[in-house]
């Protein structure tokens with residue numbers, strides 16, 4: 001078993017410009033070129049790359065850039081939207097859309113959302129301008145946030161919203177929680193706009209908005225809990241986030257996208273469990289299945305539930321906390337996907353299924369996994385060997401986020417190159 005170790009330049013990736021750059025916990029943006037480089041060295045005869053747990057698609061993008069024929073899959077709907085936009089949907093027509101979207105901020109809030117919402121936006125503007133002048137009383141802003149109504153959706157509410165088609169989900173569900181009041185209106189307007197264009201444009205608007213949401217959300221690095229104003233400095237940070245103009249940032253990303261061309265076709269992008277995706281693709285010895293699964297409990301569906309809601313726009317039921325007799329403080333959507341790779345009880349079986357499937361198609365498998373993950377290095381290698389694979393391990397050190405806490409860690413990332 002060979003092993004190479006290397007320290008990553010921690011800042012090198014920070015300004016890496018891809019049109020749909022996202023703030024995303026678990027992103028391989030920093031090491032995508034290392035991953036592809038190692039695969040090219042170890043598996044020189046491979047020409048098809050299957051990014052089976054694609055997330056933000058950065059590794060697939062690096063593979064396509066290096067000439068691989070690309071397949072990309074992810075189980076989460078928001079990720080599928082990103083993958084469609086990044087890799088498959090034609091960008092023709094985007095310039096006209098960009099000029100349409102520039103007019104969105106001029107829409108009358110009062111006539112679209114009602115005078116009570118317009119009054120909330122006015123009050124928010126006032127706090128933002130006081131904050132700019134360093135004259136904000138943070139306790140008043142906290143009272144404003146706590147007094148902003150958000151719904152506790154009932155079955156009747158959801159049914160009525162599904163028939164109305166009013167495009168007011170974000171203002172009802174998330175005002176002054178994950179986003180500011182004006183930002184919620186902008187998100188509703190963008191989602192409505194997306195629904196009015198042909199499918200390819202719709203994917204691009206939704207994907208560009210999802211990418212912007214990850215930077216403008218009132219949280220630290222993910223969307224599992226929103227921040228509340230609880231001191232002068234935390235309020236300043238919150239207002240900085242809530243002052244981000246989502247529409248103009250979406251336009252900037254669409255402008256970037258408009259200069260790109262699809263690198264693969266729509267039928268090579270999947271939104272399902274990795275097993276179904278692999279069975280549909282029917283890979284062979286010329287393919288490599290790249291696997292970058294969740295590393296631990298709670299990954300992803302809880303962290304990114306608001307993104308799925310923007311994408312699906314389905315007025316979901318929210319999870320309920322019987323202890324407080326109220327909606328859970330994270331306002332999570334019900335029925336979220338919990339990955340088997342995030343559960344100690346099912347992670348072994350999930351990896352066994354992967355190797356069994358790979359072996360049945362005689363396909364090599366490359367896995368990204370961290371030393372802090374649920375399964376240890378040797379446990380994973382043993383599963384691979386059990387299905388007839390040889391495993392060569394590469395290593396790299398990267399910083400893992402402490403998710404807003406002062407506990408960022410240097411973590412060893414493995415790349416297991418499993419060959420038959």
Ligand SMILES: C[S@@+](CC[C@H](N)C(=O)[O-])C[C@H]1O[C@@H](n2cnc3c(N)ncnc32)[C@H](O)[C@@H]1O
Nearest residue numbers: 026027028053054055056075273274292294339
């Ligand atoms: C570590 S992230 C991938 C990050 C990605 N490589 C990137 O750089 O953005 C893991 C991904 O696996 C997806 N996932 C979890 N379980 C899955 C399954 N059973 N089948 C397919 N995708 C799954 C999650 O939705 C998540 O996007």
